[in-house]
Amino acid sequence: MTTDKRVKQAIRFREEEVGRLMWLTNSAESATIIGISGVGKSNLFHHLLDPATQQHYLGDKANNYIFVRVNFHYAPDFTSRTxxxxxxxxxELLDEHTARYNLPSDAITRISQYHDRLLAAGDDLLMVQRQFKLAVHEILRHSERKLIFLFDQFDHLYRSADPRLFANLRGLREAYKYRLCYFVFTRNSLLAMGELDRARDEFxxxxxxxxxxxxxxxxxDSLHMLLRVAKRNQLTLKKEYLPILLMLTGGHAGLLRATYLAMVKDQVSITTHYSRRENFERLLAHDNVEAECEKIWTGLTLEEQELLADLVANRPIKTNTLAFTHLQLKGILTADATPTLFAILFSLYIDKLRNIRERIIKIDPITRTISIAGKRTRLKAFQFHVFKLLYEHxxxxxSHDDIIRVGTPQISAENFALRMSNLIHLIEPNPQNPQYIEKVGSMGYRLQD
Known part of the structure; x- marks a missing residue:
């Protein structure tokens, strides 16, 4: 629960987003926050957890609000128990802040006991749920106290967890209607993750x-971040660099940092020896700059990637689609009458990938969808993991062993053969004469593009 002093922000950092989140906090309303890779979610988390930020936006009642961040990136699995x-x-980390939140001195002890019982409950889901609810009740025992969950890397949990988990989280919200809310942070809209079951739909x-x-x-905010990066690396930030960096990166935190360090630390300078485009391409060729662009790109859905590829290639784009709406929501496309990409470097990166439309086989890890010769098919988890492995090779x-290892390690040979047959029947136009997934005797399988 402590804040990281190294990334302490100015009080008005991300003022628009933080102001809205704090307003929702005050009314105990839940929200989804969608941000692309490298956009600065970690700094936002630290800022929201900073007591000074809470005091600024929530005033004298700030200590009644308990913000709890949970990062599901570190989850070994997505069971309810975990x-x-x-x-x-x-x-349990609130033990250092009991005075601030007016928690009884023995409250954390009781919460730890509930935790021990939860872990000891094993597969007894009713007992697991009961111990969790008792722990939440311990936090909210005081009638003035409010609990705000900040769920990071929520995409994977939402896609993989048991529906009963979401039913229980929804039930908690109903039990503490104006005292508990969820802020879930994702890289994509939850709607883009496929069909919802009833419990997910209600959550x-x-x-x-x-x-x-x-x-x-x-x-x-870009200037403040660059000043911190310059200080940390014992560099100087020249005033004339800021407008150039903003033009190149659009203020994307990861791209901004990588581009600045490439220009100043690694001496990839903009000179008159090269044309404007050549200068920019030299920056894009820097490993860290290209890596930031790649992380943004691979975090997009297939539909979003294809729309951006069409835009960069000056082909017509459809503006009445969910993909277009989500790209504007994420800030990748501007909200102008004639939408443009947020950063020159990212536009150049996409231009290098202009053959995306021509690829026969494409995969979308976000929605577990594949596209073969224009036909889109949504796969189950096992099917997608196997197809992705074949695609990467x-x-x-x-080999059979490598496929089993990435798909389902505990599976019989007969069941494996059946699942592979189902996958082939699902994606092949003529399963009796496969075009794409080839069975190579007893050696394994091969994907042909």
């Missing part, structure tokens, strides 16, 4: 009214 355990671990209803796009930094034979 999820609840990760949350209670964050409750999504809590978030649907408040969807916030975490866009790139403002010029002021296109043209090569992948």
């Amino acid at each position: 999820t609840y355990s990760l949350i209670i671990e964050q409750f 999504y209803e809590l978030l649907a009214a408040n969807v916030i796009g975490l866009k790139t930094y403002s010029p002021t 296109t043209g090569q034979i992948v």
Whole structure:
């Protein structure tokens, strides 16, 4: 629960987004915050957890609000037991702040006891749920106290967890209606992750009214970040660099940092020896700059990638699609009458990938969708993991053992053969004469593009 002094922000950092989140906090409304890779979610988390930020926006009642961040990136699995355990671990970290939140001195001791019982419950889901609810009740025992969950890397949990988990989280919200809310941070809209079951659908209803796009930094926030990067690396930030860097990166935190360090630390300078485009391409060729662009790109859905590829290639784009709406929400496309990409470097990166439309086989890890010769198919988890492995080794034979290892390690040979047959029947136009997934005798399988 402590804040990281190294990334302490100015009080008005991301003022628009933080102001809206604090307003929702005050009314105990839940929200989804969508942000692309490298956009600065970690700094936002630290800022929201900073007591000075809470005091600024929530005033004298700030200590009645308990913000709990849970990062599901570190979850070993997405069972209900693991999820609840990760949350209670964050409750236990409140032991240093009991005075601030007016928690009884023995409250954390009781929460730890509930945690121990939860872990000992094993597969007894009713007992697991009960211990978790008792821990939440311990936090909210005081009638003035409010609990705000900040769920990071929520995409994977939402896609993989048991529906009963979401039913229980929804039930908690109903039990503490104006005293508990969820802020879930994702890289993509939850709607883009496929069909919802009833429990997920009802949990999504809590978030649907408040969807916030975490866009790139403002010029002021960009300047503050660059000054910190310069100080940390014992460099100087020249005033004339800022407008150039903003033009190149659009204020994207990761891209901004990588480009600045490439220019100043690694001496990839902009000179008159090269044309404007050549200068920019030299920067894009820097490993860290290209890596930031790649992380943004691979975090997009296939539909979003294809739309951006069409835009960069000056082909017509459809503006009445969910993909277009999400790209604007994320700040990748501007909200102008004639939308443009947020950063020159990212536009150049996409231009290098202009053959995306021509690829026969494409995969979308976000939605577990594949596209073969224009036909889109949504796969189950096992099917997608197997297909992704074959795709990453296109043209090569992948052994049965390697496929089983990435798909389902505990599976019989008969069941494996059946699942592979089902996958082939699902994607092949003529399963009796496969064009794409080839069975190579007893050696394994090979994907042909």
